[in-house]
Amino acid sequence: MSYVLSLLIALPLAASPFVFLATRVNRRFGIYLSLGLAAVELLIAGYVFWEVYSQVPALPPGSYILQEKYSWISFSSFDLNYFLGVDGLSSPLLFVSALLTVLVIIGSRRLIDHHEAEYYSLIFLFEGAIMGVFTSLDLILFYIFWEIVLIPMFFFIGVWGGPRRKYAAMKFIIFTFAGSTIMLLGFLYFYMGMPSPSFDIPTIDAMLQAHQIPVGLEYLPLLASFIGFAVKLPLVPFHTWLPDAHVEAPSPISVLLAGVLLKMGGYGFLRVSIGLFPGASTQYAWVFLALGLFSMFYGAVAALLQTDLKKMIAFTSINHMGFVLFGAYATLISGSYIGIQGAIFQMFTHALAVGSLFMLSGYVQHQAGTREIPLLKGLGTSMPRTAAILVLGSAAAMGLPPFASFLAEFMVIVAGISASIFTAVSILVPVITAGYFLWMIKRTVLSPAEPGTEAHDMGWSDVGAFAVYLIPLVILIISSYLILSPALPVAQFLKGLP
Amino acid sequence: MIDYLTIAIALLAGAGLFLPLLQVVRSGKENLSGYILAIVLAAALLLIGMFTLNPSSVSWGGSLIIPDQMGGIFALVTVGVTLAVTIASFDFIKSTGRPVYYSLLGFTALGMVLLAYSQDLLMLFVSWELMSLPTYVLAGFDKKLRSNEASVKYAIIGAMSSAVILYAISLSYGLTGSTQISAVVDGFTSHPSALAGVATLLFVAGFGFKMSIVPFHMWIPDAYEGAPTTISTLLAAATKKAGFIAAIRVLLGITTLYAVTKSPLFTMANVFAVLALVTMTVGNISALTQKSMTRLLAYSSIAQAGYILIGFVAFSNAPGSSAAILGLTGTVFHVINHAVMKGAAFLAAGLVVLQLKRADLKAYDGLGKRMPITAFTLAVAFLGLAGVPPLSGFWSKLLLVLSVANGPYGWLALAAILNSAFSLGYYAWIIKRMYMDQGESTERVKEPFWFVLIFAVMVGLIIGIGLFPQQVISFVSNAVTNFAG
Numbered sequence: 001m002s003y004v005l006s007l008l009i010a011l012p013l014a015a016s017p018f019v020f021l022a023t024r025v026n027r028r029f030g031i032y033l034s035l036g037l038a039a040v041e042l043l044i045a046g047y048v049f050w051e052v053y054s055q056v057p058a059l060p061p062g063s064y065i066l067q068e069k070y071s072w073i074s075f076s077s078f079d080l081n082y083f084l085g086v087d088g089l090s091s092p093l094l095f096v097s098a099l100l101t102v103l104v105i106i107g108s109r110r111l112i113d114h115h116e117a118e119y120y121s122l123i124f125l126f127e128g129a130i131m132g133v134f135t136s137l138d139l140i141l142f143y144i145f146w147e148i149v150l151i152p153m154f155f156f157i158g159v160w161g162g163p164r165r166k167y168a169a170m171k172f173i174i175f176t177f178a179g180s181t182i183m184l185l186g187f188l189y190f191y192m193g194m195p196s197p198s199f200d201i202p203t204i205d206a207m208l209q210a211h212q213i214p215v216g217l218e219y220l221p222l223l224a225s226f227i228g229f230a231v232k233l234p235l236v237p238f239h240t241w242l243p244d245a246h247v248e249a250p251s252p253i254s255v256l257l258a259g260v261l262l263k264m265g266g267y268g269f270l271r272v273s274i275g276l277f278p279g280a281s282t283q284y285a286w287v288f289l290a291l292g293l294f295s296m297f298y299g300a301v302a303a304l305l306q307t308d309l310k311k312m313i314a315f316t317s318i319n320h321m322g323f324v325l326f327g328a329y330a331t332l333i334s335g336s337y338i339g340i341q342g343a344i345f346q347m348f349t350h351a352l353a354v355g356s357l358f359m360l361s362g363y364v365q366h367q368a369g370t371r372e373i374p375l376l377k378g379l380g381t382s383m384p385r386t387a388a389i390l391v392l393g394s395a396a397a398m399g400l401p402p403f404a405s406f407l408a409e410f411m412v413i414v415a416g417i418s419a420s421i422f423t424a425v426s427i428l429v430p431v432i433t434a435g436y437f438l439w440m441i442k443r444t445v446l447s448p449a450e451p452g453t454e455a456h457d458m459g460w461s462d463v464g465a466f467a468v469y470l471i472p473l474v475i476l477i478i479s480s481y482l483i484l485s486p487a488l489p490v491a492q493f494l495k496g497l498p
Numbered sequence: 499m500i501d502y503l504t505i506a507i508a509l510l511a512g513a514g515l516f517l518p519l520l521q522v523v524r525s526g527k528e529n530l531s532g533y534i535l536a537i538v539l540a541a542a543l544l545l546i547g548m549f550t551l552n553p554s555s556v557s558w559g560g561s562l563i564i565p566d567q568m569g570g571i572f573a574l575v576t577v578g579v580t581l582a583v584t585i586a587s588f589d590f591i592k593s594t595g596r597p598v599y600y601s602l603l604g605f606t607a608l609g610m611v612l613l614a615y616s617q618d619l620l621m622l623f624v625s626w627e628l629m630s631l632p633t634y635v636l637a638g639f640d641k642k643l644r645s646n647e648a649s650v651k652y653a654i655i656g657a658m659s660s661a662v663i664l665y666a667i668s669l670s671y672g673l674t675g676s677t678q679i680s681a682v683v684d685g686f687t688s689h690p691s692a693l694a695g696v697a698t699l700l701f702v703a704g705f706g707f708k709m710s711i712v713p714f715h716m717w718i719p720d721a722y723e724g725a726p727t728t729i730s731t732l733l734a735a736a737t738k739k740a741g742f743i744a745a746i747r748v749l750l751g752i753t754t755l756y757a758v759t760k761s762p763l764f765t766m767a768n769v770f771a772v773l774a775l776v777t778m779t780v781g782n783i784s785a786l787t788q789k790s791m792t793r794l795l796a797y798s799s800i801a802q803a804g805y806i807l808i809g810f811v812a813f814s815n816a817p818g819s820s821a822a823i824l825g826l827t828g829t830v831f832h833v834i835n836h837a838v839m840k841g842a843a844f845l846a847a848g849l850v851v852l853q854l855k856r857a858d859l860k861a862y863d864g865l866g867k868r869m870p871i872t873a874f875t876l877a878v879a880f881l882g883l884a885g886v887p888p889l890s891g892f893w894s895k896l897l898l899v900l901s902v903a904n905g906p907y908g909w910l911a912l913a914a915i916l917n918s919a920f921s922l923g924y925y926a927w928i929i930k931r932m933y934m935d936q937g938e939s940t941e942r943v944k945e946p947f948w949f950v951l952i953f954a955v956m957v958g959l960i961i962g963i964g965l966f967p968q969q970v971i972s973f974v975s976n977a978v979t980n981f982a983g
Contacts, residue, residue: 073968075827075975077820078897140896144887151886154926158934166934173926178919181885185903185915188896192821192904 002066004051005084005135008044008094011037012101012128020121027116031109034120038102041127045098052091056486061493062205063087064137072141080199083138088486089270089344090134093263096351097134099468100259101127104252106465107359111251111366115159122152123256130260134267139187139199142272143180146264150176153253153261161248168241168248175241179231183268186224190276193217204276208497215279222277222284229273233265233321235291236298246314251362254310258317258358259351266324266347270340270494274328278497281332288329289419293426295322300432304439309371310361312440313354316397319433320350326426327412331495334419340491341484342411348483349405349473353396356469360389367456373440378449383457387445389466394437396473399430404476503556503565506545507611513538514604520597531597532588535604539581546573546611561678564617567977571830572743575837576610579736582952586845587728589946590852591639599639602632606732610740619667619677622744626663629740630656630708633733637725648724655707655717663704669697683751695755695764701748702769708741710800711807712777719784722796723857727848730792734799735841739833742806746981750826753814767815770807771910778804778917786924790857791847794924795840798883801921802836805898805914812901818982821901826982827975828897834970835882835890835963842956843879845949846872853943862928864937871945873932875953880925882960885918890963893971 015037023030048066055065064085073080086094101123112119125148132145150173158169191197195212198204207213230238246254269288274281281288299319306312324343331339363386365371368379379387396403399410409430416423476482513535520531550570556563584603591599609629616622634656638649671677673694674685686694706714722730755764781801788794809832812825847857849872854861866873882889885896895918903911963970 073893073971075968075972076823076979078824078900144892147887151881155933158930166930169934170923170926170930174919174923177884177886177922178916181915181919184896185899185911188900188903188911189908190904192900 003068004044004048005066005086005131006068008041008048008135009084009128009131011041011044012124012131016121016124016128019124020117023117023120030117030120031105034105034123035102037124038098038105038127042095042098042102045095045131048086049091049095052086052088052486053482056088056489059489061489061496062202063489064202067137077197079197080140081138082141083200084135085137085202086135087490088483088488089267089490091486092344092348092483093134093267094131096348097127097130097260097263099472100255100351100355103355103359103465103468104255107255107362108250108252111362112160118155119160122155126152126156126256130264133264137201139191139201139272141199143184143187146180147177149261149264150180153257156253156256157245157249160250160253162250163248164244165248168244171241172245175238176231179228179238183225183228186221186228189224190217190221201271201275205497208276208278211498215283218277218280222273222280225268225273225277226288229265229268230291231265232268233262233295233325234318235265235322235325236295236318239295239318242318243311243314246317246358247308247311251310251358251365254314254358254362255355258314259355262317262321263347263351266321266328266343269325270328270343270490274332274494275497278332278494281329285329285332288325289333289416289423292322292325292327292329293416293423295319296326296426296429297432298322300429300436304432304436307373309364309373309376309440309444310358312373312436313357313361313397316357316433317350317354319429320346320354320397323409323412323429326423327415330412330415330419330423331491334415335495336415336418337488337491337495338411339415339419340494341487342408342415344487344490345404345408345480345483346412349396349403349408349476352469352473353393353403353405356389356393356466357397359469360386360393360466363458363462364390367458373443376444377447380445381449385457385460385463389458389463391441391445392470393466394441396470398434398437400434402477403470403473404480405473407477407480501554501556502545502549503615504558506542506549507608509538509542509545510604510608510611514601514608517597517601517604521595529588529596531600532584532591535600536581536584538604539577539584539607542607542611543574543577543581546570546577550574559621562618562621563612563615565615566980567973568746568830568981569615569743571834571974571977572614572739573611575739575834576614576736577607579739579837579841580607580610580732582841582845582956583728583732583736585948585952586731586848588948590726590728590848593639593641595639599636602636603732605632606636606737610736613740614743616744617679617747619670619679619682619748622679622747623660623664623667626740626744627660629737630660633729633737636729636732637721639729640726644724645726646724648721651717652721652725659704659707659714662700662707666697666700666704669693669700673697679747680751683748686752687754690754698749698752698755698766699769701745702773705741705745705749706773708738709745709806710738710777710803711773712780712800712804715777715780715800718800719793719796722799723790723792727792727844727851730796731841731844731848734795734844735837738799738803739837742829742833745810746826746829750810750813750817753817765814767811767907770810770814771907774804774807774811775910775913776804777801777807778914782917782921782924785921788924789859791850791859791862792844792857794859794928795843795847798921798924799840801917802832802840802883804917805895806832806836808898808902808910808914811907811910813982815905815907821905823975823978823982824897825901826978827971828894828901830974830978831971832891832894832898834974835894835960838956838959838963839879839882839891842875842953842960843883845952845956846876846879849945849949853945859928859931862931863935864940865932867940868937868943869945871950871953875957877929877932878957878960880929882964884922884925886922888964890960890967892964893967897971
């Protein structure tokens, strides 16, 4: 049995108190220690990613590699395991989470200036919990990690956030906690109704394939899990916590929110809503498809109306995450696997593209003193390096080749069209997205500079950090098989479930 | 074969009887009596623990005492909480008359231990009174106006509940000719009558006062607020649990109240379900509007009683089923967890009262800087009470909800889940105040050694049981299986 996945979870959790103490004693040492530990974690995640890439495509669909399973709680009719495993759905998310954690630590050293010991230690708590969410194959274990993620995020927003941070933190925790407890109730209902109760995802899938679970049992859990995941994704109309949380959260935390936390919603839809309740999901696939499409349009149009750069990017997230739901359910309707493949790809590319923009909005605010688009003038002349990154990041976010986001959105839209020609209206979403990004660039980068403004451009080391967000996107449009080939068995498996 | 339980009971009785002598012999100002009681309670805890691991019969008491594991769990919980309260009182109670205070605590502990093991209604009533009477005095121990008001209110309500229980006992004896709990339950089941139903409901009401079930909860916030906070801890975390063991012993065997109204809807499961729903909802909604910490904790304690009742619903609905075992395991497990979490929260609030001389919520602004250990304890206890994993309260709530998740009481599971989410509104709000709001001062406040020790043990239990619940759960589930079978 391999212990890699346990290590992936345990390393950040164990690092958390040490980083706290180290940063207390010496700030520089603490930050370098954090960076080193996060880099080690990234190496482990890279190893897992590579193992999945090299092994999974050859295995039968629905296989998980690097499995670990121990009995945790077991008495009378209750059985709970510590059960981990990865496949082509989880490995890209593990990798991108570890990568973003490194980048966030790099970005935080300038943007976070108080309670640093607590901050870096919570970053690792968050990372460990996230790794747990993406590797758990037991529903209760999954839920536990899911909830632990909330606690550091609550403090991130509430302690290091902007002026209305306390309101945003309370709104965040109550929304997401309510959503996830309802999800848990759905799991419990499902468990008690099964002929031989189990929380194991592979065991449940085996029962599904043997037609042992009646479709009638799936409706309520599907609804319950939908509420939990829709809040996280977030799907309109469950999204209202997101703009508040993003606007108030410090920029590095916005990167984690958009790049990692929202992925939990997309992951949940694929792994749980479709993976465990396939019968009910297929019956209501049109509803989900329509909701995804609505979210895409709503996010795009709402982003168009924002004057706060960060709020605009936040709505872009809603728009992009709508693609994930849209693609996933398009596959269920049409049977073309590229929907789910595109959805997984979209989660990866969105994390990097929007992550870079959120981090950049933090720099812009730090250097220019404001995030209001109408007040940001002449960045092209006063802050040329920042402006260049802003243009490139926007291009990645609007899905312009050579960034892999283009391919992801393209795949999802094609899958949608193969489900129904009417969903071709989704082609308008990237158009609106391109529209508001270009308009933003015109107002901020191409406008003449106000006379007398001081120029504080970012240093070359920061430019290097931003390159780490964007270069993988360029590589991936050529080497898209790195993500798509392990994603194919996932799509085949999910579509093949009865 | 040494009879550990008897030694424990004798020790507690001896402590209760002889501690007041210290008041006569010495000035009563020093803390000797407290140390003695703490040692006695620790010894009793150890002895009862050994007894519970290897239960044997006791050589006295005849049919009055049933030395089972179920009783052992409740005895351990109540004595454990009393020990924590005693240690916290070293710093908290500075007035003269300390020996009397500790002697009364000892008697309460004795009453709770005897109650946990009672299998006869008369034994149950006597130990109920032995447990309750000292707490009436203790609630007024501050001799301040508020404290006296709390004490009188509590005494009157307490006497009323005792009277109700006694009336129910006399009805039971009249109907079945026995005071043995098992005989009464069998008699009620085999010869249902309207009077038997009335007696059952009277038991529900009588125990309900102690268990803080709505609508018998009116006295709780006033009493908890007025009493010295250590005594509020005792009431919330220990004597309340004694109410639950009484209810488990007497009420869980009875399933139907059909004879009262001739309606098939009138089952014990339905009665418990309605009480659970009302109790948790009223508790949580009221807690949200409180301005004083002790009142907030009182209402949160009421809400938790509602969750605990869910196991009663699952058990009464289908005794012997796997859901019944899950539910009652959840109930007993939540009793244990709630005792630790609420004990920790109340003692933390008590330390704030002691050091800052105030109990309103404003005192908690910026507490994370002023009293970091207390604030951390309170935060962990609150997250546990809200049911955030991986803390101990999560597992017991999980079992409770699981037991009714799929079946006729699914709505109760939904209500419990929504209540949990709702309750985070005030728990997270206090955490926000402690860590995100600016306090009036940032000066460190002293946190006495004994309090820190208790906090460390309790936080350790909340997190430890949360991460490794298997041992506790399987022990509880064994006790429950033996009890049900």
